[in-house]
Amino acid sequence: MKKKLRTIMLIDDNDDDNFYHQREINKYNQEISIITMETAMDALKYFKTLKEYNSLVPDLIFLDINMPCMDGWEFLQEYNNLDNELLSTAVIIMLTTSNNPDDIRKTTGWNFVADFSTKPLTKEKLEGIIKKFLLD
Amino acid sequence: MDKRRKSIDKFVASKSSNRIIMLFTGLDCSKVTISSNKVCTIRISLALVFTMFTCQLAHAVKQVNGLTVYTVAIDKEYEPYEFINEENGVDGFTPALLREIGKLAGVSFEFKPMTWSEAINKLDSKEVDLISMIYTPKRAQLYEFSLPHSKISQALFCNSEVMNIKDIASLAGHKVGFQHDDFMYPNLANRKDFSKLIFLSKLDGFIHLNNGLVDAFFCAHQSGVNIISTYKLKNVKLVLGNLYPQQFAFATYRGNKELITLINRQILTMKANGKLTELQGIWLSKHIHQPNWFERNELFLATLVGIVLGLVLLLLLWNRSLHLRVASKTKILQDSEEQFRQLTETIQEVFWITDVAKKQMLYISPAYETICGVPIETLYNDPRSWLNFVHQEDRERIANAAYTKQKTGGYDEKYRIVRPDGEIRWIHEKAFPVKNKVGEVYRIVGVAEDFTSIKKIKLKLIEQNTLNEAIINSQKNVIIFALDKNYCYTTFSQSHVQEMKAAWNVDIKVGMNMLECMTIYELRKKAKSSIDRTLCGESFTEIQHQPTTNTYYELSWNPTIQNHAIIGVTSFVQNITERKLSEEKIKRSEEILRTVLDNSPIGIWLLESTGKMVFVNKEYCRAVGISEERFLEVPHYSELYTKDVAETCKESDIETLEFSGLSRTTEHLILADGKLHDLEITKVRISDETIGVKGLIGISRDITESNLAEAKERTSHQRFRLLLDATEQGIFGVDNNGNCTFANKACIQKLGYDTENDLLGKHIHTLIHHTRPDGTNYPANDCRAYKSLLDKTGKHVEDEFFWRKDGTSFPVEYWSRSIFQDNAITGAVITFYDITQRKKTEAFKTLSSDILSILNSNVGLKEMIEMVLKSIQQLTGYSAIGMRLKVGDDYPYFVQRGFSSEFLSTENSIVALDKEGDICRDNDGNPILECTCGLVISGKTNKTNPLYTKSGSFVTNNSLSGLDFSPDKDPRIGARDKCIYLQYASYAIIPIKANDQIIGTLQLNDKNKDAFTEDSINFFESICMNIGTTLMRKHSEQKLILANKELLLHNEERIKRSAELILAKELALQNEEKAKYAAELMIVNAELAKQNEEKEKRSTELSIANKELQQYAYIASHDLQEPLRTVSNYMKVFEEDYFDQLDANGRKYLMSVNRATMRMSILIKALLDFSRLGQNSSRSIVDCNVLIDEVLADLDTMLKTKQANIHVDELPTLNVYETELRQVFQNLLTNAVKFQKKGVLPEIKISCDKTGDKWKFAVSDNGIGIAPIHYERIFEIFKRLHNNESEYQGSGIGLANCKKIIQLHQGEIWLESKLGEGTTFYFTIKNWEE
Structure with a gap:
């Protein structure tokens, strides 16, 4: 089931990347809400309190792998452990620096991870992803 | 710098914390000019990143040039307390204060800007020494606090379009935002009447507030005010300020008292010399952000232009009004009459003027025609004609009123008229006298309005109300009342009046405040909260107890909604006292029952057919060690048991529920005390037909104690029984009458019976001992076993037979002993062995010695063999026996006993013949021998086939199975199957060898199955060896006499043999040597293996190191890529936003940077490829x-x-x-x-x-x-x-x-x-x- 894209969450410890990615997303569509999480912990907290605070539910998540404290893989582990009710139906895309074959292989182990993409995210890449996984 | 650009910069600078960002849309950046400032900022931030990176590993407190440096976490956006200013520097009250403190105390503070949550985390991990924090007692348990340096208070901001938020109480029904970790949130967490949204930063909250996504937002007063002015948030207003003033202080991790003491000392000093107040004045008294020079200029310009414009406008207006005034004066005079006429003719109301003196209608507006349905001319003709149309009932009143009041003033009447078409209309008429200069009334002016439609609605309303009241009061059992938003009655049923009278002694009326009628404070409070809840839009039902009348009410509250707004509440009340009392009665009796059940020493439980426990008493819980709560919460109680117990329980549940309806079982279970218990469990099926539910009542009784004595006895009996059953000997007991009292397993088995019951109580002699070995009758009185009963002595017998159930017999050896009890014989025990095997072995032994003596005797060969076969047959009773010996190429029977002539006619010769009758031969020229005999003689037996022995004999105890072979799988050569057709169920063919050559066979055939045992075949094989030797001896005796040469030859042979023997010894010696070498080789091998292992280990290490190196290259190139990407990303941003504004040089530089980053990227990728x-x-x-x-x-x-x-x-x-x-x-x-x-x-x-x-x-x-x-x-x-x-x-x-x-x-x-x-x-x- 594809769905309409309203909200994108960026999980990345790199401010500059987040800034650039926001710009590219805005180039694509300015009406998309962007939630930026600088640590995977914050993102996790966000999902856990989603219901309580009536927060926006992201439709698309770009997840960096290499992050301090909790990396992208650990985040996926925790995200998977969330209650079913809490599990958002977001499309997750791993967005990282290198296309390390080990990482790409690891990605296939998670069924809710839709794809693997390298930084920087560009308007064109985003268009491709939306066309592939979401309705817009 | 462009204003807009500035706000973007701020926004960019603020984006770096973790929180929701709603990006501003529609920003136009095209007019921004480039300045060196931006490049500078990039440089600074790069340097900052570097510093932060290098500082990460260092401990928080450090020494620089002998000066102690403390690390302070600074909130990036807590203006004016602490924030990042436009030059990317740390600014604000607390940094200024700390700088001052540092100066005074001779220490230095290093400021690290970060978000609030980061700051808290870093303080917890001691990566920073100090942060500013609002003091709370709870926090004081976690951190060391300094003296407060300022006060901080909260404020409530709201969206300017939201009108009805005036205080915290009026937040109900709104969306309210809080900052994450903010101190206000816990304060209001229990307010459930508004929805709360948490934002990770203040700015987010304000942006949401500004965009109307939340209605209100709590924030620190000063910071909020700053943000509003900084970001020019137009839709946000401050509602309530200076809320919850708090102490703002510095905090460090626990145990760092030294730093706190240092700060406290300086704060005290600064308080004393006024420096603290001065700093507070600089930073904290500004409520409004100071606009920068450009904004100030703009304001000034705007004001100036405003004043000038105002003056010009005033002048223009004055001029214009003068002109107009003159014109209008003339115009009014001209147009007044015409205007008046137009006015009166267009209005719906009837307007009239009469001349008092002439009693004449001067003017009546045309509306009169539409209302009365009569032309106005009638009224000009007769000014009083309108009275004719007034309703009869009103006519006199109106006529009088018109006559008296119209002249004096105050005529204001309502009346009905009846139009000529019969329609009744309601008229509201007013009239005023107009007086001339001398005070005489000379005109009367009147206005009449048709209010029929309003009147009709009113009438309908009254009708409806009456109906409503009737409905309300018709429900005798239901009390109804409705209140407005101020808790005042709008309507109620009669029953409510009675109830209120009875409860509070109040006569209620519409408009009375219901809460004021209630004199008990708690009840009033409760009622108020219920009404308030309903006013918020909730519908619910509650039960209330009225103590004065001891009545229970069930109240159903509903909001009264009109035009989508709640205008009050309606409550339907039911007196449920009776129901409540009976419920309580049931509850009490349930409680009694429960007490009885709980104190019962018997475990009792009740469960639904689904396995869900409905009830379980204390005793059962105690016994099984599972709490009642656990029992009641699991969907199937057996989940709490171990798997096997659960299975048993479920089985018996189903059995009871579905079939028997009642079951009683005894279970051996380990209970909570860890001991094995016997529980007698009774289950009874119950069904509640009214609700169609089936279930079980279970009762468990601990019968361990009572079973113990019984069990003890049983155990010893069992032990005895086990002993009996374990013995190989058959044992049985008889009473004085010779009837069986017990029989052990071996006994039952040996006698061919199925169970002990086949023997118990039976006269054992007639059953198993009825006939002697010679076939004559054996009377019981002669029985030697029985005799031991009589003469009190033991008997040992070896030469008798016992008879099995199937009529066969076997030889036994038995002992009989009498049993004494209280000096009297009560019976005997007989122990016996089946000695068939022993007898057989004895017989074979005899036979063996017989045959040996025959073979050693000097009789002729044929006679000798005949004697041998005869004694074999005598002993074994085999149906037929024969011996084949080689004659030419064939092996006919040399001697045979018992084979029929039919058998012999075909089987005597076993050589295969072809069609011409010639002997068939194999490749070696040997004749082919047919059937099993041929196979055994040829020695071509398959040793792995169970039908053949190691010595090459063929044995079958069930010949028919030989027919099961398919022709290609048949182990025989040219099978003839004659033995099978003549029904020899068992037969054996044993080769006779002389000098390792098979020269014949001994054949044993029997019509019975299972005629052979392994022992017997072994025996016959040894017999055949002896026969072979004998044959050889006989043969060599003949040869000895005939040829001496051969003897010599034999001698030579012997010498040769011994030479071979020596050679063999030599070989053995060599073998030993080899073994020794082999052992040495093994040691060398082990050494080599060890070396190999070492090598393998090293290569593993090497491959790990290699892998690590590759990983290193990956990581290195990844880490190199990241900053590079940032550079190229920003270059792209830069190019997109500013390219147009660059001159040729600027563009050239930009391209060079782009090229260099591109090349760097290529190099890194190349490095990555290289490593891969x-x-x-x-x-x-x-x-x-x-x-x-x-x-x-x-x-x-x-x-x-x-x-x-x-x-x-x-x-x-x-x-x-x-x-x-x-x-x-x-x-x-x-x-x-x-x-x-x-x-x-x-x-x-x-x-x-x-x-x-x-x-x-x-x-x-x-x-x-x-x-x-x-x-x-x-x-x-x-x-x-x-x-x-x-x-x-x-x-x-x-x-x-x-x-x-x-x-x-x-x-x-x-x-x-x-x-x-x-x-x-x-x-x-x-x-x-x-």
Whole structure:
């Protein structure tokens, strides 16, 4: 089931990347809400309190792998452990620096991870992803 | 700098914390001019990143130039307390204060800007020493607090379009935002009447508030005010300020008292000398952000322009009004009458003027016609004619009123008129007297309005109300009342009046406040909260107890809604006192029952058919050690038991529920006390037919105690029984009458019975001992076993038979002993053995010695064999016995007993004959012998087949199974199956050997199945050996007499044998030697294995190190890529936003940076590729000619452009790494073409030959050549001989790649070159064998 894209969450410890990615997303569509999480912990907290605070539910998540404290893989582990009710139906895309074959292989182990993409995210890449996984 | 641009910058600067960002949309950045400031900012932030990186590992407190430096976390956006200013510096009250403190105390503070949550985390991990924090007692348990340095208070902000938020109480029903971790949130967490949204930063909250996504937002007062002005949030207003004033202080981690003492001392000093107040004045008294110079100018300009414009406008207006005033005066006079007429004629109301003196209608508006349905002329004719249309009932009143009041004033009447068409209309008429200068009334002016429609609605309303009241009061059992928003009655049923009277002694009326009627405070409070809840839009039902009348009410509250707004509440009340009381009664009786059940020493439970426990008493819970709560919460109680117990329980539940309806079982269970208990469990099916539910009542009684004594006895009996059943001996007991009292397992088995019951109580002698071995009757009175009963002595008998159930018998040895009890014989125990086997063995022993003596006797051969066969048959009773001996090529029976002539006619000869009657022979010329006999004689027996013994005998105890063989699987040769057809169920054929040659067979046939045992066959095989020896002896005796030569020959043979024996000994010795060598070899092997292991370990270590190195390259290139990407991203942003504003130089610089980053990216990728070389690749068979063709095709464009001439020799086909080798050729060919002299066409040659086990390739060109000093260098990574701007470009990794690939092929790469003439690259590679 594809769905309409309203909200994108960026999980990345790199401010500059987040800034650039926001710009590219805005180039694509300015009406998309962007939630930026600088640590995977914050993102996790966000999902856990989603219901309580009536927060926006992201439709698309770009997840960096290499992050301090909790990396992208650990985040996926925790995200998977969330209650079913809490599990958002977001499309997750791993967005990282290198296309390390080990990482790409690891990605296939998670069924809710839709794809693997390298930084920087560009308007064109985003268009491709939306066309592939979401309705817009 | 452009204002807009500035706000973007701020926004960009603020985006770095973790929180929701709603990006501003529609920003136009095109007019921004570039300034060096931005570049500077980038530099600063890079430096900042670097500093932060290097500081990360250092401990928080450090020494710089002997000065103690404390690290302070600064909230990036807590203006004016602490924040990042436009120059990217740390600014605000707390930094200023700390700087001052530092100056006074001689220490230094290093400020680290971060978000609030980061700051808290870093303080917890002691990465920072100090942060500013609002003091709360809870926090004081976690951190050390300094003296407060300022006060901080909260404020409530709301969206300016939201009108009804005035205080915290009026937040109900709104969306309210809080900052994450903010101190206000816990304060209001229990307010459930508004929805709460948490934002990770203040700015987010304010942006949401500004956009109307939340209605209100709590924030620190000062910060909020600052944000509103900084970001120019137009839709936000401050509602309530100075809420919850708090102490603002510094905090450090616990145990760091030293720092706190230092700060406290300075704060006290600064308080005393007024410095603190001064700082507070500078930073905290500004409520409004100071606009910058540009904004101030703008304001000034606006004001100035405003004043000038105002003056001009005033002048214009004044002029215009003068002009107008003159014109209007004239116009009014002219138009007044006309206007009046138009006015009166267009209005709905009737307007009239009468002349009092002339009693004449001066004017009546045309509306009169529409209302009364009569032309106005009638009224001009007769001014009082309107009275005719007034309703009869009103006419007199109105006529009087008109007469009296119209002149005096105050005529204001309502009346009905009846139109000529019969319709009744309601008229509201007013009239005023108009007086002249002398005070006489000379005119009367009146207005009449038709309010029929309003009247009709009113009437309908009254009707409806009456109806409603009737409905309300018709429900005798239901009390209804409705209140408005102020808790005042709007309506109620009569029953409510009575109830209120009874409860509060109040006579209620519409408009009375219901809450004021209630004199008990708690009840009033409760009622108020219920009404308030309902007013918020909730519908619910509650039960209330009225203590004064001891009545229970069930109230159903509903909001009264009109035009989508709640205007009050309606409540339907039911007196449920009776229901409540009966419920309580039931509850009490349930409680009594419960107490009884809980105190019962018997476990009792009740469950639904689904297995869900409905009730379980204390005793059962105690016994099984599971709490009642656990029992009641699980869907099936058996989940709490171990698997096997659960299974048993479920089975018996189903059995009881579905079939029997009642079950009683005894279970042995380990209960909570850890001991094994016997529980008698009774289950009774119950069904509640009214609700169709089936269930079980379970009762468990602990019968362990009562079972214990019984069990003890049973145990000893059991032990005894086990003993009995374990013995090999058959044992049975008899009473004084010779009847069986018990029989052990062995006894039952040996006698061929199924159970002990077959024997118990039966007269045992008649059953098993009725006949003597010779077949004569054996009377019970003679029974020797029985006799022991009489003479009190034990008996031991060995020569009698016992009879089985199936009528067969067996020889026994038995002992009989009498049993004494209280000095009297009560019976006897008989113990026996089946001695069939023993007897048989004895018989074989006898037979063996008989046969030996026969064989050793001096009788003739035939007579001797006849005697042997006769004694065998006598003992064994086999149906037929025969012995075959070799005669010529055939083996006919030499002697036989019991075979029929029919059998012999076909079976005597076993030689296979062909159609002509000639003997068939095999390849060795030996005659082919048929059937099993032939097979045994030929010695071609399959030892693994169970039908044959090791010595080559054939044995079957069930010959029919021989028919099951398919012809190709039949182990026999030319099977004749005669033995089977003549129903010899068992037969055996045993070879007779002489000098290792099979010269005949002993054949034993029996009609019974299972005639042979292993022992008997062994016995016959040994007999046959003796027979063979005897035959040989007989034969040699004859030979001895006849030939001495042969004896000599025998002697020689013997000598030869002994020589062989010596040789054999020698061999044995050699074997021993070999064994010794082998042992030594093993030691050497072990050593080698150990060395191998060591090697393997080392290679594992090496491969781990290799893997680590690759990983390192990955990580290094990843980490290099990241900052590079940031640079290139920002370059792109820069290019997109500012390219138009750059001059030619600026654009050139930008392009250069772009090129450099691009190149860096290429280099890093190349490095990554280099590190990946040879990983995850495998060898394959490659035709190098094809490979080169493909490479040339790939490089086609380049080769054609350069007009390269390429010559390729015939190349081999090799087992190599294809992809990698392709890369080598590609690199070398590219280099050969690229490094070419200007104006010379490239000439390239590829050749190959085999040197040793390797293949040597050469790629030569006529290019620029390479100086010898570079021969080694060029293979190093990133080493280039030409700079980037030269005509020869490249990444500098191609040859390094080549070298690595050649190393992967276990070869070498080198070159020969002459400057200006050309270069030849050589490399060798290994060709792996498949």
